[in-house]
């Protein structure tokens with residue numbers, strides 16, 4: 588107990604082994620007077636399921652935006668080391684290039700193409716690899732018939748993988764909510780990531796949908812070998828999936844460790860889970 592809590596949190600957040608897929612180093616992100624992320628450092632091991640938790644406004648989505656090239660932090664570095672290519676410095680790299688290097692994401696609120704079918708939504712993910720950004724893929728810039736067949740085969744595989752084969756021709760806007768969330772994951776997997784970022788994948792789902800999403804996320808990790816970085820409010824879901832958690836509060840990492848360690852951390856209990864006597868529901 589002698590080390591300051593912030594130092595202990597930083598040590599635990601490092602993941603402490605040499606096989607890091609992602610390293611976030613001293614990232615600070617400001618919007619005018621608001622500091623969304625303050626000196627955030629952590630790393631994620633290859634193959635790991637790591638969760639980010641923290642109250643609303645803590646900076647979780649901002650962190651994802653820094654990891655995908657959407658936001659450019661004023662300070663710090665994000666290094667991505669895919670097994671399949673050279674290391675990438677994410678800060679200052681355009682989002683579609685980050686995606687091609689192997690980082691894919693889903694969004695807190697759905698961003699499906701509502702007028703397109705399930706099949707077509709996944710195909711956009713698959714074809715983003717062959718064209719100049721998402722627009723090029725939507726415009727169906729020319730590529731060979733062999734590539735077309737291969738991408739159709741990949742879509743069929745992903746439909747099966749996420750359990751949406753029967754819904755292949757359903758317009759995305761008329762899918763049940765849980766299926767929409769699965770479709771978002773399939774579309775992201777279509778870009779063949781090594782790291783998948785999921786921003787509150789189970790938000791708004793019912794218990795049955797939630798349970799099947801947990802299974803799907805686990806399968807993404809075990810079957811495709813994709814590392815998963817997960818933002819989620821549902822503590823049951825986080826605890827059942829993640830090997831390690833990091834806790835953000837007001838843009839800072841206040842704790843990191845196994846679910847059990849984090850649950851018992853007094854700073855987390857105070858900042859996030861609510862005081863023991865509180866009648867809040869633990870969010």
Ligand SMILES: Nc1ncnc2c1ncn2[C@@H]1O[C@H](COP(=O)(O)OP(=O)(O)O)[C@@H](O)[C@H]1O
Nearest residue numbers: 618621623641642643644645646647648649650
């Ligand atoms: N584009 C932006 N412009 C201004 N402020 C932003 C922007 N994006 C995020 N923020 C601010 O950053 C803080 C963290 O937000 P966010 O990362 O969305 O939190 P979380 O996902 O943990 O709920 C909030 O105060 C939010 O208003």
Ligand SMILES: [Mg+2]
Nearest residue numbers: 647648649695
């Ligand atoms: Mg968010």
